[in-house]
Amino acid sequence: MIVLKDICKYYGEGSEITKALDGVNLTIKKSEFLSIMGPSGSGKSTLLNIIGCMDRPTSGEYYLDGKDMTKLNDKDLSRIRNKQITFVFQNFALMEKYTVLENIELPLLPRNLNRRKRKELIFKAASQLGIESQLKKMPYQLSRGQQQRVALARALISGADIILADEPTGALDQKNGEELMNIFLKLNKLGKTIILVTHDLNVAKFSKRIIQIIDGRIMKDDKVLL
Numbered sequence: 001m002i003v004l005k006d007i008c009k010y011y012g013e014g015s016e017i018t019k020a021l022d023g024v025n026l027t028i029k030k031s032e033f034l035s036i037m038g039p040s041g042s043g044k045s046t047l048l049n050i051i052g053c054m055d056r057p058t059s060g061e062y063y064l065d066g067k068d069m070t071k072l073n074d075k076d077l078s079r080i081r082n083k084q085i086t087f088v089f090q091n092f093a094l095m096e097k098y099t100v101l102e103n104i105e106l107p108l109l110p111r112n113l114n115r116r117k118r119k120e121l122i123f124k125a126a127s128q129l130g131i132e133s134q135l136k137k138m139p140y141q142l143s144r145g146q147q148q149r150v151a152l153a154r155a156l157i158s159g160a161d162i163i164l165a166d167e168p169t170g171a172l173d174q175k176n177g178e179e180l181m182n183i184f185l186k187l188n189k190l191g192k193t194i195i196l197v198t199h200d201l202n203v204a205k206f207s208k209r210i211i212q213i214i215d216g217r218i219m220k221d222d223k224v225l226l
Protein backbone atom coordinates (compact mmCIF):
# COMPACT_ATOMS: atom_id res chain seq x y z
CA MET A 1 0.00 0.00 0.00
CA ILE A 2 1.14 3.51 -0.85
CA VAL A 3 0.30 6.36 1.53
CA LEU A 4 1.33 9.94 0.75
CA LYS A 5 0.80 12.51 3.50
CA ASP A 6 1.00 16.20 2.74
CA ILE A 7 3.68 15.74 0.09
CA CYS A 8 5.26 18.95 -1.24
CA LYS A 9 7.91 19.32 -3.89
CA TYR A 10 9.28 22.81 -4.38
CA TYR A 11 11.87 23.98 -6.85
CA GLY A 12 13.78 27.23 -6.38
CA GLU A 13 13.09 29.64 -3.52
CA GLY A 14 11.63 33.04 -2.59
CA SER A 15 9.70 34.70 -5.40
CA GLU A 16 11.17 32.17 -7.85
CA ILE A 17 9.61 29.18 -6.14
CA THR A 18 7.73 26.55 -8.19
CA LYS A 19 5.39 24.40 -6.19
CA ALA A 20 5.35 21.27 -8.35
CA LEU A 21 3.44 19.45 -5.60
CA ASP A 22 1.67 21.38 -2.89
CA GLY A 23 0.22 19.15 -0.19
CA VAL A 24 -0.71 15.87 -1.84
CA ASN A 25 -2.58 13.29 0.24
CA LEU A 26 -3.15 10.01 -1.52
CA THR A 27 -3.65 6.36 -0.58
CA ILE A 28 -3.24 3.69 -3.23
CA LYS A 29 -4.09 0.15 -2.23
CA LYS A 30 -2.38 -2.95 -3.56
CA SER A 31 -3.69 -4.02 -6.98
CA GLU A 32 -5.31 -0.68 -7.75
CA PHE A 33 -5.27 0.66 -11.31
CA LEU A 34 -4.97 4.42 -11.16
CA SER A 35 -4.51 7.15 -13.76
CA ILE A 36 -3.09 10.56 -12.98
CA MET A 37 -4.44 13.30 -15.23
CA GLY A 38 -4.06 17.07 -15.31
CA PRO A 39 -2.82 19.97 -17.44
CA SER A 40 0.78 20.33 -18.56
CA GLY A 41 3.00 21.41 -15.68
CA SER A 42 0.48 20.42 -13.01
CA GLY A 43 2.86 18.00 -11.27
CA LYS A 44 1.91 14.60 -12.72
CA SER A 45 5.42 13.39 -13.53
CA THR A 46 6.77 14.79 -10.27
CA LEU A 47 4.17 12.77 -8.38
CA LEU A 48 4.93 9.61 -10.36
CA ASN A 49 8.67 10.04 -9.78
CA ILE A 50 8.18 10.46 -6.05
CA ILE A 51 5.94 7.38 -5.89
CA GLY A 52 8.63 5.54 -7.88
CA CYS A 53 11.35 6.66 -5.44
CA MET A 54 13.20 8.35 -8.30
CA ASP A 55 12.82 11.70 -6.58
CA ARG A 56 12.36 12.88 -3.01
CA PRO A 57 9.72 15.31 -1.73
CA THR A 58 10.68 18.61 -0.11
CA SER A 59 8.38 17.75 2.78
CA GLY A 60 5.71 15.26 3.75
CA GLU A 61 5.68 11.54 4.38
CA TYR A 62 5.63 8.64 1.95
CA TYR A 63 4.86 5.19 3.32
CA LEU A 64 5.33 2.17 1.11
CA ASP A 65 3.96 -0.94 2.84
CA GLY A 66 4.24 0.90 6.14
CA LYS A 67 7.84 2.03 5.72
CA ASP A 68 8.59 5.78 5.50
CA MET A 69 10.55 6.19 2.27
CA THR A 70 11.53 9.78 3.12
CA LYS A 71 13.63 8.49 6.03
CA LEU A 72 15.71 6.05 3.97
CA ASN A 73 19.20 6.75 2.67
CA ASP A 74 19.83 6.58 -1.09
CA LYS A 75 21.14 3.03 -0.97
CA ASP A 76 18.15 1.60 0.88
CA LEU A 77 15.78 3.64 -1.24
CA SER A 78 17.20 2.25 -4.49
CA ARG A 79 17.19 -1.28 -3.06
CA ILE A 80 13.47 -1.04 -2.34
CA ARG A 81 12.82 0.61 -5.69
CA ASN A 82 14.60 -2.17 -7.59
CA LYS A 83 12.64 -4.84 -5.77
CA GLN A 84 9.13 -3.43 -5.69
CA ILE A 85 8.78 -0.88 -8.44
CA THR A 86 9.21 -0.98 -12.18
CA PHE A 87 8.92 1.85 -14.71
CA VAL A 88 7.67 1.44 -18.27
CA PHE A 89 9.12 4.18 -20.42
CA GLN A 90 7.45 5.69 -23.45
CA ASN A 91 10.37 4.76 -25.72
CA PHE A 92 10.33 1.23 -24.20
CA ALA A 93 14.05 1.40 -23.26
CA LEU A 94 14.93 -1.85 -25.04
CA MET A 95 18.55 -2.79 -25.62
CA GLU A 96 18.88 -2.78 -29.40
CA LYS A 97 21.81 -5.21 -29.63
CA TYR A 98 20.05 -7.83 -27.49
CA THR A 99 17.40 -10.26 -28.69
CA VAL A 100 13.87 -10.05 -27.33
CA LEU A 101 14.65 -12.99 -25.06
CA GLU A 102 17.77 -11.29 -23.69
CA ASN A 103 15.86 -8.05 -23.14
CA ILE A 104 13.20 -9.81 -21.10
CA GLU A 105 15.92 -11.70 -19.23
CA LEU A 106 17.67 -8.57 -17.91
CA PRO A 107 15.89 -8.28 -14.52
CA LEU A 108 16.66 -11.96 -13.84
CA LEU A 109 20.43 -11.66 -14.20
CA PRO A 110 21.19 -10.39 -10.67
CA ARG A 111 19.16 -13.28 -9.27
CA ASN A 112 20.73 -16.58 -8.68
CA LEU A 113 18.73 -18.69 -11.14
CA ASN A 114 19.93 -21.40 -13.48
CA ARG A 115 19.45 -21.12 -17.23
CA ARG A 116 16.52 -23.51 -17.33
CA LYS A 117 14.58 -21.64 -14.65
CA ARG A 118 15.32 -18.32 -16.39
CA LYS A 119 14.02 -19.67 -19.72
CA GLU A 120 10.90 -20.98 -18.02
CA LEU A 121 10.13 -17.57 -16.50
CA ILE A 122 10.88 -15.73 -19.75
CA PHE A 123 8.60 -18.04 -21.74
CA LYS A 124 5.81 -17.65 -19.20
CA ALA A 125 5.97 -13.84 -19.29
CA ALA A 126 6.26 -13.81 -23.10
CA SER A 127 3.21 -16.10 -23.40
CA GLN A 128 1.18 -13.90 -21.07
CA LEU A 129 1.90 -11.01 -23.40
CA GLY A 130 1.49 -12.94 -26.65
CA ILE A 131 5.06 -12.54 -27.88
CA GLU A 132 6.36 -16.07 -27.34
CA SER A 133 7.02 -16.46 -31.08
CA GLN A 134 9.16 -13.29 -31.16
CA LEU A 135 11.82 -14.28 -28.65
CA LYS A 136 14.68 -14.81 -31.11
CA LYS A 137 14.11 -11.55 -32.98
CA MET A 138 15.91 -8.25 -32.48
CA PRO A 139 13.82 -5.31 -31.18
CA TYR A 140 14.01 -3.44 -34.52
CA GLN A 141 12.23 -6.37 -36.20
CA LEU A 142 9.16 -5.82 -34.06
CA SER A 143 6.27 -3.38 -34.39
CA ARG A 144 5.99 -0.62 -31.79
CA GLY A 145 3.12 -2.45 -30.14
CA GLN A 146 5.21 -5.62 -29.90
CA GLN A 147 8.18 -3.64 -28.53
CA GLN A 148 5.92 -2.26 -25.84
CA ARG A 149 4.89 -5.83 -24.97
CA VAL A 150 8.55 -6.77 -24.59
CA ALA A 151 9.00 -3.86 -22.18
CA LEU A 152 5.97 -5.08 -20.24
CA ALA A 153 7.19 -8.70 -20.22
CA ARG A 154 10.39 -7.36 -18.69
CA ALA A 155 8.37 -5.40 -16.12
CA LEU A 156 6.34 -8.53 -15.34
CA ILE A 157 9.39 -10.72 -14.91
CA SER A 158 11.06 -8.24 -12.58
CA GLY A 159 8.64 -9.45 -9.90
CA ALA A 160 7.88 -5.86 -8.89
CA ASP A 161 4.35 -5.38 -7.59
CA ILE A 162 4.05 -1.79 -8.70
CA ILE A 163 4.19 -0.78 -12.38
CA LEU A 164 4.53 2.92 -13.15
CA ALA A 165 4.18 4.43 -16.61
CA ASP A 166 4.46 8.05 -17.80
CA GLU A 167 2.36 8.57 -20.95
CA PRO A 168 2.79 4.92 -22.00
CA THR A 169 0.59 5.25 -25.08
CA GLY A 170 2.22 8.51 -26.20
CA ALA A 171 4.25 6.91 -28.99
CA LEU A 172 1.55 4.50 -30.17
CA ASP A 173 -1.35 4.81 -32.60
CA GLN A 174 -4.88 4.32 -31.29
CA LYS A 175 -5.07 0.59 -32.00
CA ASN A 176 -1.74 -0.20 -30.35
CA GLY A 177 -2.59 2.19 -27.52
CA GLU A 178 -5.79 0.28 -26.78
CA GLU A 179 -3.97 -3.03 -26.99
CA LEU A 180 -1.42 -1.76 -24.52
CA MET A 181 -4.15 -0.65 -22.12
CA ASN A 182 -5.68 -4.13 -22.34
CA ILE A 183 -2.29 -5.52 -21.35
CA PHE A 184 -2.19 -3.19 -18.35
CA LEU A 185 -5.65 -4.48 -17.44
CA LYS A 186 -4.36 -8.03 -17.67
CA LEU A 187 -1.35 -7.25 -15.49
CA ASN A 188 -3.69 -5.56 -13.02
CA LYS A 189 -5.81 -8.73 -12.90
CA LEU A 190 -2.62 -10.63 -12.09
CA GLY A 191 -2.42 -8.47 -8.96
CA LYS A 192 -0.04 -5.71 -10.09
CA THR A 193 -0.63 -2.17 -8.90
CA ILE A 194 -0.66 0.06 -11.98
CA ILE A 195 -0.19 3.81 -11.83
CA LEU A 196 0.01 5.80 -15.01
CA VAL A 197 0.17 9.39 -16.14
CA THR A 198 -1.86 10.30 -19.20
CA HIS A 199 -3.35 13.30 -20.97
CA ASP A 200 -5.87 11.12 -22.73
CA LEU A 201 -9.24 10.39 -21.10
CA ASN A 202 -9.76 7.42 -23.44
CA VAL A 203 -6.60 5.92 -21.97
CA ALA A 204 -7.47 6.83 -18.38
CA LYS A 205 -10.89 5.18 -18.77
CA PHE A 206 -9.21 1.78 -18.74
CA SER A 207 -8.19 2.35 -15.14
CA LYS A 208 -10.46 1.97 -12.14
CA ARG A 209 -9.66 5.30 -10.55
CA ILE A 210 -8.70 8.66 -12.02
CA ILE A 211 -7.15 11.50 -10.08
CA GLN A 212 -6.96 15.04 -11.45
CA ILE A 213 -4.07 17.19 -10.39
CA ILE A 214 -4.01 20.96 -10.86
CA ASP A 215 -1.20 23.24 -9.68
CA GLY A 216 0.31 20.47 -7.58
CA ARG A 217 -2.90 19.59 -5.74
CA ILE A 218 -5.34 16.74 -6.17
CA MET A 219 -8.61 18.36 -7.21
CA LYS A 220 -10.61 15.26 -8.11
CA ASP A 221 -10.48 11.59 -7.20
CA ASP A 222 -13.00 9.51 -9.12
CA LYS A 223 -13.88 5.88 -9.31
CA VAL A 224 -14.44 4.87 -12.91
CA LEU A 225 -17.84 3.32 -13.46
CA LEU A 226 -17.76 0.71 -16.19
Ligand SMILES: Nc1ncnc2c1ncn2[C@@H]1O[C@H](COP(=O)(O)OP(=O)(O)OP(=O)(O)O)[C@@H](O)[C@H]1O
Binds near residue numbers: 018020038047
Ligand atom coordinates in the same frame (compact mmCIF):
# COMPACT_ATOMS: atom_id res chain seq x y z
N1 LIG B 1 13.97 19.98 -12.10
C1 LIG B 1 13.10 20.97 -12.07
N2 LIG B 1 13.47 22.23 -11.76
C2 LIG B 1 12.59 23.25 -11.70
N3 LIG B 1 11.28 23.11 -11.94
C3 LIG B 1 10.83 21.89 -12.26
C4 LIG B 1 11.70 20.75 -12.34
N4 LIG B 1 10.96 19.65 -12.67
C5 LIG B 1 9.69 20.09 -12.78
N5 LIG B 1 9.60 21.42 -12.55
C6 LIG B 1 8.37 22.24 -12.57
O1 LIG B 1 7.41 21.62 -11.74
C7 LIG B 1 6.11 21.73 -12.31
C8 LIG B 1 5.51 20.33 -12.47
O2 LIG B 1 6.25 19.60 -13.46
P1 LIG B 1 5.82 18.14 -13.95
O3 LIG B 1 6.86 17.68 -14.92
O4 LIG B 1 5.58 17.29 -12.77
O5 LIG B 1 4.43 18.43 -14.68
P2 LIG B 1 3.54 17.49 -15.60
O6 LIG B 1 2.15 17.63 -15.10
O7 LIG B 1 4.11 16.10 -15.64
O8 LIG B 1 3.69 18.17 -17.01
P3 LIG B 1 3.62 17.58 -18.51
O9 LIG B 1 2.21 17.07 -18.70
O10 LIG B 1 3.87 18.79 -19.37
O11 LIG B 1 4.66 16.53 -18.64
C9 LIG B 1 6.28 22.48 -13.62
O12 LIG B 1 5.99 23.83 -13.40
C10 LIG B 1 7.75 22.30 -13.96
O13 LIG B 1 8.22 23.39 -14.69
